Amino acid sequence: MSGPREDGAVDVERDRYRYLAEVTESLTQSLDTGTAADQLARLVVPRLADWATVTVLAGDGAPGSSARAHRDPERLVDVDTYLAGRITAPRDTEAVAMVMHSGEPVHLRGIEPDLGPESLPEGPVRAAWERLDPRSSLFVPLQARGTAFGVLSLVRCGDRPPAGPDDVALAVEVARRGALALDNARLYGRQLRVAETLQHSLLTPPSQPPGLQVAVRYRPAVSQDLVGGDWYDAFDRPDGATVLVIGDVAGHGVEAAAAMAQLRSAVRTLAYDSPDGPAGTLDRVDRVLAGLHVGTLATALVGHLLPRADGAPGSLLRWSSAGHLPPLVLGTDDRVRLLETPPERLLGADELAVRSDHETVLCPGETLVLVTDGLVEVGRRGIDEGLAAAADALSGLAALSPDALCDRLLTRVLPERTDDDVAVLAVRVLGA
Template sequence: MTGPSVGEPALPRPGGPEVAVPQPPALAPVAGSEHDRVRFLAEVTESLAELLDTGEAADRLAGLVVPRLADWATVTVLAGDGAPGRTARAHRDPALLADVDTYLAGRVSAPRDQSALTAAMRSGQPVRLTELDPDLGPESLPEGPVRAAWRQLDPTSSLLVPLQARGSAFGVLSLVRSGDRPPHGETDVALALEVARRGALALDNTRLYGRQLRVAETLQHSLLTPPPQPDGLEIAVRYRPAGSQALVGGDWYDAVLQPDGATLLVIGDVTGHGVEAAAAMAQLRSAVRTLAYDSPDSPARTLDRVDRVLTGLHLGTLATALVARLELPDGDGTRSLRWSSAGHLPPLLVSPDREVRLLTSRAERLLGIPESAPRTDHQVAVRPGETVLLVTDGLVEAGRLDIDSGLARLTGALRGLGGLSADALCDRLLTRVVPDRTDDDLAVLAVRVLPTCG
């Protein structure tokens, strides 16, 4: 048994004549009143206008047309530009949704199944199937649960309306009627065309939005390279993009082994979202690592030099950032951590004995703000077995907590994790704090000083 091919729309099997319906010059009155028609179309527009996810918009559109225009409906958005094909469905009787799903998943694909779709997509006109064969042969509908679901749904006619926007068709709205309900008349067709037009515009916007999201996410991931693993250290990083309701932002991390043997650690967050933020992040990340590697210096002076670059080149980028240097170990394996923060969250020091220290310091200006006040370095000893943790606010503010509450939650979640490897600590921390995707992207950088032998 095979299901529909990737991107294939969820259409009933035609068993009767296909009737191409010419585009009417204007909407005819619908049952009820002109006011009722206008109110319904306004509801369609308003319900879809604020949605940014294609799957959610398709679900909403399918639900809006049932039962007014159909007993059950599917909305199929064809795959394209690397995006998955999506099929949404709705039935006037929620108890029959399982039968719709069984039919859609199990129906057999065949070339003749595409004729109605092809006619609608190529012509840009709706196609009415005024009769549907109630007993399709086994070559189109398998015996067993799929055939039983088809009979339970009892489809008798359907209307296929192409979804097209900006000059191209990318999907179809399938409106199916069951039992004794008559096929779609001219008034129904006119209303369905207007609903499909409005729905297609909304769906196309979500597709464009999703395309930008994928570009930004791809760019972000391509820049966030695996960290080095210097002797005596264990470095782990994590990046998690924002959920579908918000664009990927400009969070980044970096770790660089410097010429003098110290390890440079950087974490930051560029203001804004989307491709622009990802591109600004790329420029800023490159500037920080280049300046720090070319002239190893204190973190504060590195940030000062980055400020001069941002200002002098008029890049117009604002960002929080924390730059740190983990120096080479002394005789007992202890290392000095020096850091400077440009308005970023403080680092945390996690000990194997469950102690978690929040290394707070006086807040200083963001990168990109043209001020002459010098920045400040801070210093702490990091002993073997301890882990330095740097994070962005996507982790701290997950669940819409304020900064103080989020830091308190983060500190609590880290207790008991200090004896883990850097990788395991990151995984356990994310599971505890953000088991699902959040409204903002987040980055985590953990550096564990390995215990000395003997």
């Protein structure tokens, strides 16, 4: 039969495992470095410290980040005042250097309550230090995959005794789990920066042919999925047609951005000097994707804007859609019409079939608007509901320039944070 001491030890171990499980679960909720650092700082107070800071060093082009927490939220102002105003902290600097070099924790069991002016200026900074009343510090490395990239600093204040061996061991385990989450967030952030840089480098300014005003917008998502494979394009062909393209590659991240680069290049090259119409271009792209085993699946819409054959004002729009959203046309009377056509297969689909061209006339003053599904499916709307919302948002914008129209459309439809990236291409047909 177990005694009280054994039962107490079991309870302590159970509590430790529960705490570590909470740390792990909390830190895996975010792939943002700043958010993860802030969460780690909050998790260690008050259990391991009265006040904690998390410092993640910059590297490989990734921005550094820091976070802090205090068991008493009202003391955070003092923490911020001290951290921003201290001149030097020789012992802290030496301890951090030792931690980063050795990968082992460093424990300062005593901190002088009255630091000299070489470490702490007089005035608000010293007053904040005195109110914080730090008495001991434990510096624990944040390291993952064999590299130390930050430090978890745990400060105990007032009458609280320095950390004992069990607390030091627990702090090391918490830092190990925190470091893995932070490193995953750092790696994810780098991947997303690469994807976004690639995406923006490919989304070049559109041409501005005579008789047309062209505006484009691209807004990356800011959720964990972030950058995807949305793209737009607008360029002139030697025969005088203006080619308009909008598309969306399946997937997110670097892979989607790279696939978008291949597909955008293929569409642009095959559409530039070919006598084919939009449907013919999409057919040729399909053959290229199949023949080269690219394995990309995407929606796309290719349109040609041409002078009207009878010489009348306006432009002829000829377009073909590979499973993409239908074009919207904003009239001079602020009414919006949807150019719906029978659905046709996506680019890269295994089943091949003949694609169709469609035609309509755009009168002077009318604006053609092409969008990707991030605009219409925001808030988990269905496509029909989302298209109706986009049409409502466009209504009343006919007097604006295409640039201002794009901005107003995004403001009206999208929240500040979106789960998908969005591309918009707007073309105004000018008068004769």
